Amino acid sequence: MDYEDNEKYGISKEIAKALKDLGYETLTAVQEAVIPLVLAKKDIIVKSQTGSGKTAAFAIPVCEKIEIEQKNPQVLVLTPTRELAVQLKQDISNIGRFKGIRCAAVFGRQPMEIQRRELRQRVHVIVGTPGRTLDHIDRQNVSLEEMQYLVIDEADKMLDMGFIEQVEAIIKVLPANRITMLFSATMPEGIQEICKQYMQDPVKIEIESENPSLETIRQVYYEVEENEKFDLITKIIYTERPDSCILFCNTRDKVEYVFEKMGRKGYSCGILHGGMEQKERLHFMQDFKRGKFQFLIATDVAARGIHVDDISLVVNYDIPVDNESYVHRIGRTGRAGHVGAAILLATRDEYKTLHEIEEYVHYKIPKQEAPTVEAGKMIFDQHEFDPASKIDKSELLNRQITRIRINAGKKTKMRPGDILGAVTAIPGIAGGDIGIIDVQNTCSYVEILGGKGDIIIETLGRTKIKGKIHKIKDVGFPNK
Numbered sequence: 001m002d003y004e005d006n007e008k009y010g011i012s013k014e015i016a017k018a019l020k021d022l023g024y025e026t027l028t029a030v031q032e033a034v035i036p037l038v039l040a041k042k043d044i045i046v047k048s049q050t051g052s053g054k055t056a057a058f059a060i061p062v063c064e065k066i067e068i069e070q071k072n073p074q075v076l077v078l079t080p081t082r083e084l085a086v087q088l089k090q091d092i093s094n095i096g097r098f099k100g101i102r103c104a105a106v107f108g109r110q111p112m113e114i115q116r117r118e119l120r121q122r123v124h125v126i127v128g129t130p131g132r133t134l135d136h137i138d139r140q141n142v143s144l145e146e147m148q149y150l151v152i153d154e155a156d157k158m159l160d161m162g163f164i165e166q167v168e169a170i171i172k173v174l175p176a177n178r179i180t181m182l183f184s185a186t187m188p189e190g191i192q193e194i195c196k197q198y199m200q201d202p203v204k205i206e207i208e209s210e211n212p213s214l215e216t217i218r219q220v221y222y223e224v225e226e227n228e229k230f231d232l233i234t235k236i237i238y239t240e241r242p243d244s245c246i247l248f249c250n251t252r253d254k255v256e257y258v259f260e261k262m263g264r265k266g267y268s269c270g271i272l273h274g275g276m277e278q279k280e281r282l283h284f285m286q287d288f289k290r291g292k293f294q295f296l297i298a299t300d301v302a303a304r305g306i307h308v309d310d311i312s313l314v315v316n317y318d319i320p321v322d323n324e325s326y327v328h329r330i331g332r333t334g335r336a337g338h339v340g341a342a343i344l345l346a347t348r349d350e351y352k353t354l355h356e357i358e359e360y361v362h363y364k365i366p367k368q369e370a371p372t373v374e375a376g377k378m379i380f381d382q383h384e385f386d387p388a389s390k391i392d393k394s395e396l397l398n399r400q401i402t403r404i405r406i407n408a409g410k411k412t413k414m415r416p417g418d419i420l421g422a423v424t425a426i427p428g429i430a431g432g433d434i435g436i437i438d439v440q441n442t443c444s445y446v447e448i449l450g451g452k453g454d455i456i457i458e459t460l461g462r463t464k465i466k467g468k469i470h471k472i473k474d475v476g477f478p479n480k
Contacts, residue, residue: 028053130166216334402453
């Protein structure tokens with residue numbers, strides 16, 4: 001099915017345009033099943049693996065249903081990790097971009113005041129980790145009166161991480177007439193109890209896992225002693241010649257160790273683990289997506305938060321601690337029709353764990369003989385890495401939007417309605433040409449769609465808003 005099948009799926013031209021520009025072409029199985037049910041306001045329980053397209057499955061219909069002029073948040077998405085919260089915020093914002101949908105992410109290790117200020121603006125969707133979301137609710141930083149949709153994403157992971165009590169506490173204070181959607185790769189008893197207790201006649205959807213191992217991911221393993229792993233990695237890099245690669249380790253100490261050794265070898269590397277400051281983690285994540293470095297050394301904290309379409313190689317430097325983590329790790333490659341490779345390093349003592357993984361993924365992972373370094377090194381040295389060659393999907397959308405700054409804000413009693421009125425009074429400009437209006441303390445930012453930025457900047461610079469002429473400037477989008 002095509003995303004632009006507006007009659008069948010009720011997808012507006014604004015959402016359809018965003019999907020087309022983002023490179024979406026056809027609906028995945030989970031999207032075909034979920035979108036009509038959400039539009040029909042049904043509670044749903046979805047069992048689906050990573051990489052199935054579930055974010056768009058709920059984001060498309062809730063973006064369609066959102067009332068843009070409504071003041072208070074209408075959608076709450078709960079997710080287990082900070083990285084995934086940031087990723088979902090970006091995905092939802094991109095899909096709702098031309099409709100003017102505003103999404104905020106709330107998570108730990110970021111100052112409460114920064115998030116509180118954002119929540120005081122008009123926000124349509126909140127994506128958050130359970131602990132920080134509950135904290136904002138307890139402090140009355142967010143109004144729940146008009147909350148119409150609750151999405152519980154990666155529910156099994158939240159159960160594993162001990163967040164279910166916080167999730168239940170949040171559910172209990174939400175409006176009873178909301179629509180609830182729960183997404184999970186597995187359905188343990190604790191998740192089933194949540195569904196039974198807090199959902200109304202839910203429709204159950206189970207998407208058969210499309211086994212990536214037989215389609216777009218070449219999986220192999222190497223038998224290696226622990227003290228020989230790094231030397232083997234060097235040989236693998238020489239023979240695989242990846243443009244973009246993630247090396248997964250089980251602990252932050254191992255990540256630091258591999259990162260340091262890779263750096264000494266002159267490889268272009270980034271690092272990601274739970275002990276880092278949030279700002280630093282987001283910085284490395286964004287730079288990796290933009291292709292500013294070739295290798296990301298990470299713990300599993302990254303596996304559920306990286307959505308990059310062209311990662312060519314995933315290396316399990318350490319064998320994962322559970323079967324599901326293996327699926328999430330290798331799911332970072334072979335995405336969006338690209339062919340990928342997943343390599344696992346296993347010692348003889350880990351063969352039992354390896355066989356458990358093989359049973360879980362229903363695939364006999366072939367053993368590979370260690371490559372020789374000489375021939376591979378010659379090829380690798382001729383293979384140039386092109387840094388910063390990628391453009392993420394948000395940047396592609398931003399290129400079509402003009403973002404201006406007006407040097408007046410809340411301190412001078414400027415309101416979004418004042419700006420909207422002044423802009424739409426310009427001949428040839430309608431409300432649909434204006435995206436998000438963000439009024440801050442001393443200035444305001446306005447997104448202009450449809451290639452009409454120049455005419456608005458020129459006219460608004462000599463137009464009085466609230467009785468005064470204000471300085472107008474095209475400021476573009478910050479690199480976050």
